[in-house]
C-alpha cells in the first residue's frame with residue numbers, strides 16, 4: 001500500500017515515526033486553531049470552472065526570481081529532516097533536484113548546505129537572523145558561496161511559539177542530529193541546543209527578538225542575492241517589506257506553529273497581493289494539500305505555494321522516493337485541476353475562478 005494523496009501520507013508517516021518526532025512535526029501552537037484554519041479555509045473557497053477551453057496541453061512551469069521551476073510548488077523550509085530519515089535534507093534535495101523545483105533549506109538543517117546544493121537542484125536558504133550581525137552575514141556568505149540563489153528571512157519568530165505536545169514529550173534532538181550549518185558559527189549555542197528540554201528553550205540562542213525593519217533594510221542592501229520576507233499576514237507589513245528592499249514576501253503563519261488564532265493564510269493572501277501590487281513575488285504556505293489548493297492560491301494572486309509537513313511525511317515514508325512522490329502527486333493534482341477549470345497555463349488561472357462559499 002502506498003499513500004494515495006498528501007493527507008494519506010501523514011497517516012503512513014505516523015505509523016513509522018516515534019511519537020515524539022511525529023508530534024514535533026505535526027503540532028501547532030497552543031490550541032492549534034490556526035493549524036486547523038489553514039486547511040479549513042481552502043474548503044470554504046469554491047471553484048467556478050470555465051468549460052470548452054482547449055486544455056489538451058498544460059504548462060505548470062514558472063520562473064521565480066530568476067530561478068526556473070517545473071511547478072509552482074516549493075519545499076517550505078522545515079527543520080531537522082534527519083529526524084524523519086537518516087539521509088535527511090540530502091534526500092529531500094535529490095528528490096527536488098530530480099523534479100527541478102525549489103528547495104528552501106532551513107537554517108535548522110541537519111545536513112550541510114554544501115551537501116544540499118551538491119544535489120544540483122535550485123536551492124534557496126531560510127535565514128533566522130542572529131543577534132550578532134556578523135554571524136548572520138557569515139552564514140549568508142557561506143550559503144551563497146554554496147550556490148543558494150535567494151534568502152528567505154523568517155519574521156514571525158522573535159521568540160518560539162509554544163507547541164505543548166513537545167513540552168509534554170520533553171522533546172529534544174537525539175545524539176547525532178544537530179543544526180549542521182550553525183555549529184561552527186556559534187559552538188556554545190549549538191551545544192546548548194542538545195540539553196534536554198522543550199525545543200523552545202533549546203534553540204533560543206539563535207533567535208533575534210530585536211530584529212527590526214532597519215536591520216531588514218540593511219540585510220537587503222548587503223545581501224548578494226534577493227531577499228524574501230517570510231511569515232507575515234498583513235498588507236501593510238508586506239508593502240513595508242518591499243519598500244525595505246525585499247524581492248518578495250511569503251504569506252505564512254509558520255504552519256500554525258507560532259501565534260495561535262491568527263487567520264488562515266489563504267484568507268489574508270488577497271490583502272497582501274493588493275499591497276505588494278506587482279512590486280515583488282508573493283508566495284503562500286500553510287495547509288496546502290491538494291492541487292485545487294494550489295490553483296486557488298494562484299487564482300488569488302500567489303506566484304507559487306510552499307508545502308511544509310507533507311515533504312516530511314514523504315521523507316519518513318520512503319526517503320528520497322517518498323519526497324519525490326509527494327511533489328509529483330501534488331503537481332499531478334494541480335495539472336488535473338487546471339484541466340478541469342479550463343486553464344492551460346498558470347497565467348490563465350484568474351481570480352474569477354474562486355468565490356467564497
Ligand SMILES: Cc1cc2nc3c(=O)[nH]c(=O)nc-3n(C[C@H](O)[C@H](O)[C@H](O)COP(=O)(O)O)c2cc1C
Nearest residue numbers: 025076077078079106154254255286287307308309
Ligand atoms: C516541523 C516543521 C519545521 C519547520 N521549520 C521551519 C524553519 O526552520 N524555518 C521556517 O521559517 N519555517 C519553518 N517551518 C514552517 C514552514 O516553513 C511552513 O511555513 C509551514 O510548515 C507551512 O505549513 P504546512 O506545514 O501546513 O504546509 C517549519 C514547519 C514545520 C512543520
